[in-house]
Amino acid sequence: MDAGLSQVGARLRAIRQDRGLTLEEVATSAGMSVSTLSRLESGKRQASLELLLPLTRKLGIRLDDLVPSGPVDPRVNRSVIRRDGMIITPLTPEGSPVNTFKITYQPRSEALELRVHDGYEWLYVLSGKLRLQLGEQDLILSSGEAAEFDTRTPHAMSAAGGRPAQIISICNESGVRMHTHTA
Structure with missing residues (x-):
């Protein structure tokens, strides 16, 4: 659990x-049981907007007051995906508008099945040689070369x-689904 969220109850x-x-005063005015508020404060109940909004109104605070605005860890910690002979390492956080x-x-x-989906993809070859089949074109890109296509x-x-060939790929959400989900 996120360190900031784990401290909401405290x-x-x-x-x-x-x-x-008292627990009873706040719970009653927020429309919840004393037990629910007690479990929320002790960390035994997960915080939700449904629970927190009435509490913040009663206490005269903002939701932001419950979560520290300390420095955010910029590191991306996502699992590697292995699919169809590819090793895919996400380099951006889940839900980013642009994915790398x-x-x-x-x-x-064997010959590869050509795929089509909405979006654009940008790629850069880090090492090896990449075969890019793009429409009628059959291209070989070497280390240091880049391509962009619809x-x-x-x-x-x-x-x-x-x-093997290693690339950096930048794409939108449609591209993410094609790279990381099975057909």
Whole structure:
């Protein structure tokens, strides 16, 4: 659980006690049971807007007062995805408007199915050689090369030659679904 959210109950209790209010007074005026408020304050009940909004009104505070506005950890900690011979490492947080991935493609002998979806994709080859099939074009991109294309054009990617290819891929939400979800 997020460290800030895990402290909501303790902050709620401290504010209630600073105002000299009992569990019963606050719970009753917020329309909840004393047991629910007690469990919320002790961290045994998960905080939700449905519970917190009436409490913040009663206590005369903002939701922001319950969650510290300390520094946000900028590191991205998401799991690697292995799919269809690819190793996909997310480089942006879940839900970002623009998504970035490091993708490792393995060499393949079989032909790839061309796919189409809404959006755009930008890519940069970090190492190896990438085969980009884009409509009627069959391109080989080497380390240091980049490409941008409309993903409504039928396309497929794989490593070219005998070793893996690593790329950085930047795409919108439609591209995320194509890279990270099975068909």
